[in-house]
Amino acid sequence: MPSRTPGAARTGRPRSTAADAAILEATRDALVEQGWSKLSMGDIATRAGVAKTTLYRRWPSKNELVVDTVAALFDELEVPDSGTLAGDVEGVVLQFAALLDRPETRTALMAVVAESTRDEPLRDRIRSSIVDRQKRLVLQGRALAQQRGELPVEEDEQAASATADLIFDVVAGAVVHRTLVSAEPIDAAWARRLTTLLLGGLAATIQERSAS
Amino acid sequence: MPSRTPGAARTGRPRSTAADAAILEATRDALVEQGWSKLSMGDIATRAGVAKTTLYRRWPSKNELVVDTVAALFDELEVPDSGTLAGDVEGVVLQFAALLDRPETRTALMAVVAESTRDEPLRDRIRSSIVDRQKRLVLQGRALAQQRGELPVEEDEQAASATADLIFDVVAGAVVHRTLVSAEPIDAAWARRLTTLLLGGLAATIQERSAS
DNA sequence: TTTCTAACGCTACGGGTCGTAGCGTAACTT
DNA sequence: AAGTTACGCTACGACCCGTAGCGTTAGAAA
Incomplete structure (x- = not known):
């Protein structure tokens, strides 16, 4: 590009x-x-x-070149459609973890994010090239789960959107943080723990929302 | 330092x-x-x-200087001891978010993390200067909650440790991701949503563990 | 006070990178 | 064949890194 x-x-x-x-x-x-x-x-x-x-x-500069280089890697991600929401979440987590396991991804992604804190156009470029590509997975996974009846179709559109954003930040954030900051490996067991936490919390979230 | x-x-x-x-x-x-x-x-x-x-x-180089500069900022963080676990979590989330809201923190933290992916000594330095300082908050918050009877005292020490690590990665990861990647503001409402998700998920996690 | 020692400010340096300009050449279109 | 654009190459000014050397300065020890 x-x-x-x-x-x-x-x-x-x-x-x-x-x-x-x-x-x-x-x-x-x-x-x-x-x-x-x-x-x-x-x-x-x-x-x-x-x-x-x-x-x-x-490319006008190093930053732009690296963003494009990294963005291409994110094309691989997809929702596995394993039949259950839990399976799908675990699958995405493991895919994302595998992606961050590559040295070029972890280095470049963080560097570019760091640079973007002072560079508005770069931030936009990251959003459209990388973030949106990932966010799609969350919406897709939710749609699948709703088809299966695992998740209710929320009426309050705004609340549903906020929840999706939250899920995205939690999943992506946890995986990135675990990999880059804690520097611990992500294995299937960890993915299961995160999924359990996430789905348990999601139930609580939906419950609270419908109660109010 | x-x-x-x-x-x-x-x-x-x-x-x-x-x-x-x-x-x-x-x-x-x-x-x-x-x-x-x-x-x-x-x-x-x-x-x-x-x-x-x-x-x-x-300081031997720029990296080390910046790590020390950033590390000092993390000294401010503390568990509020608000009386409830939920209140404590929200408090920490908001503190951390406020910290990341400062331009010097967000820029420096990410840059240093990026650099650490290729620099083992730097990673160690980050771990001891920054990460451990944050992890303490999780352990502290759990201890308070256990005193209050909000959380059970887990017997399996290894599992308890794994859960604490997970909580840490989820909270810190979500806050960082929301702030730096999604570039959306963190307000009290978001902190509440994250807390609800987290505590709901924690309940599910503990339940599953004690069931097996 | 005097002596000792390490930190300080200053200057200069070699090595490296950035991003651009200018040129002749190569590849493709009409 | 003519026109147009990308390409490789070389050179350049500007900047930065991290280090070395030197005379000066601020405390501690005698």
């Missing part, structure tokens, strides 16, 4: 799609080996077998 | 404690204005009214 001028077929020499792919791969490799702070555009260019100027013709 | 040689009173000119304070404050200010990636040691030194070499006499 490098930046191009707008629309249709252009004249002149076309951009090399091979270079696009090579750059993204080189960025991932460099992130793994060098980490964020020692990541250099020159190094990426060399690895990709490309001139440094070619990088800057596509 | 700059690095000193070990023990007791030394001879020669003592380190200026005023410089220590000025450096930490300058670091916080610089983080707010420049963000992590544009943070420079030279700038910090100038702001603190100190020579750059003085920084390096105390």
Whole structure:
């Protein structure tokens, strides 16, 4: 997703799609080996077998390049549709954990988030590239559970949306925190514990809401 | 907490404690204005009214300096002892959220975490300076709740420890994720929703464990 | 007081990165 | 064949890192 001028077929020499792919791969490799702070555009260019100027013709800066590199990784995530809500949640948790287990993901994701705290456009880019992609999973999982009758169809739309957001922050936050801050591995047992906590809490949440 | 040689009173000119304070404050200010990636040691030194070499006499590198700067902020956190577990949880959540609401905290914390993914000593330093300080709150809150009879005293010590770790990752993770990734504000209503979810889930967790 | 010692401010340095400019060449369209 | 754009290459100014050397200064010890 490098930046191009707008629309249709252009004249002149076309951009090399091979270079696009090579750059993204080189960025991932460099992130793994060098980490964020020692990541250099020159190094990426060399690895990709490309001139440094070619990088800057596509991405305005290092941050944008890394966001795009990471965003691509999040495409893999999907709701497993295992037949039960608990199974689906566990599945997503384990997928997400596996994603964060890759060195390039953990390093890049946090670095970009850190940078985004001072950079509004970057934050928007992250939201549309990464966050929305994950949030979709929550809505999807809920829809499946409602079809199965495991979850009631909430009437108060606003409350339902708030709950979905909460679930998203809890799941993604817990997985990220466990992996990066606590630096403990996520295994099936942990995923089960989190799922139990989550679904138990969800029941309490819905109960309280319908009571009031 | 700059690095000193070990023990007791030394001879020669003592380190200026005023410089220590000025450096930490300058670091916080610089983080707010420049963000992590544009943070420079030279700038910090100038702001603190100190020579750059003085920084390096105390901290081996930028990372360590920032970790210490951030760690100091986490000293404020404490369990409110409001009389109920729910009140305590909400209180801690709101405190933590307020902490992350400061620009210097959010920027620095994430940047340091990102860096730690490739830096083992840094990770240890974070764990002892920041993480342990927070984890204490969980244990403390549980002890209070057990005194009040709100929570049972678990017999399986290992399981109890795992639950405490889970709670910690969920609470801290959710707050961080909400603040930094979702970039939504944390208000009292959100804190209540999270608390409801958490305590409901905790009940389910304990129930399941005692059943098996 | 005098002596000793380590911290301090200052300056300068080598090594590295960023992001840009300018040029000749290569690839594709019309 | 002409036109247009991407590409590789080289060079550049600006900035930053972390260190070294030196004269000066603030306390402790004698």
